[in-house]
Amino acid sequence: MKRILKTLFIISVLLILMIATQQGMFEHLTDSNWVAQFVAKQGALGLFILLGIGALFTAIGGPRQVIAFVFGFALGGLNGALFSTLATLLGCIIAFYVARLTIRSSLQKRFGKRLQKFENLIGTQTWLKVLMIRLLPVGSNLLTNLFAGATHVPAHGFFIGSTIGYLPQMLIFSFAGAGIGLSDHYQLAISISLFVISSIIGTYLYRSRLRKQVSELVTE
Numbered sequence: 001m002k003r004i005l006k007t008l009f010i011i012s013v014l015l016i017l018m019i020a021t022q023q024g025m026f027e028h029l030t031d032s033n034w035v036a037q038f039v040a041k042q043g044a045l046g047l048f049i050l051l052g053i054g055a056l057f058t059a060i061g062g063p064r065q066v067i068a069f070v071f072g073f074a075l076g077g078l079n080g081a082l083f084s085t086l087a088t089l090l091g092c093i094i095a096f097y098v099a100r101l102t103i104r105s106s107l108q109k110r111f112g113k114r115l116q117k118f119e120n121l122i123g124t125q126t127w128l129k130v131l132m133i134r135l136l137p138v139g140s141n142l143l144t145n146l147f148a149g150a151t152h153v154p155a156h157g158f159f160i161g162s163t164i165g166y167l168p169q170m171l172i173f174s175f176a177g178a179g180i181g182l183s184d185h186y187q188l189a190i191s192i193s194l195f196v197i198s199s200i201i202g203t204y205l206y207r208s209r210l211r212k213q214v215s216e217l218v219t220e
Contacts, residue, residue: 016056025053030066032073032177039074047083054087059094061142068170072177077190081174085166092145092162099149107150119151126157127164134165135198168198 028034029050039046054067067087072080099107108115122129133144148158172194179190 016052026057026062029053029057029062030070032070035070036074051083051087051090054084055090055094058088058091058141059098059145061140062091064088064091064141064166065169065173068173069177072174073180075178077171077175077178080178081167081171084174085163085170088141088166088170089159089163092141093159095142095145096149096155096158099146103146104150107146111147111150115147115151118147119153122148122153122158123151126154127161130158130161131165134162135168168194172198 028038035050038050042049050071054071057067058064064084064087068081068084070080071084071087074080075083122133130148175190175194
């Protein structure tokens with residue numbers, strides 16, 4: 001039964017990915033005006049479609065900052081940040097389980113020692129360690145997701161830490177998108193303020209001992 005579910009999961013992801021690519025949805029997703037018009041025409045259904053496309057976009061390594069900016073432009077600062085964070089979290093979950101259910105052994109053969117160090121690093125206080133990793137200006141979102149899926153790291157802690165850690169950048173780029181879309185200097189000011197605060201936190205973490213450990217593990 002588990003094998004059947006795994007197979008269905010992978011087939012579904014690949015099928016949706018193929019359809020999205022053929023329809024040019026990933027290109028449209030980075031076009032702020034197209035997204036705004038699509039939401040205006042399609043309403044709730046359009047949001048649901050964009051959520052799925054956004055999840056796949058980040059699952060294959062697309063920059064989450066881009067969809068935060070685009071959704072901020074189309075939906076407003078706060079709504080855009082929350083929507084893009086949800087899409088990025090779903091992308092994180094997809095990549096995590098693709099690694100855990102299908103390519104785990106391949107990743108372990110290729111990155112054996114690094115995976116073990118990664119698991120040792122975030123095996124305890126997982127959500128807090130992952131939160132700090134997401135805030136650090138190093139590493140690859142995709143590689144971090146795949147590494148976590150290829151280890152025995154608890155999924156719930158990884159997803160909770162990722163969600164909280166994603167929010168600061170998503171807020172920054174979403175409010176920037178909203179400010180440009182509405183020519184609203186107030187929202188741009190919020191974005192800049194959030195950027196300054198996030199930079200201070202990121203700089204502190206970057207100078208911490210954790211930065212060196214993470215750089216060695218998840219930087220390509």
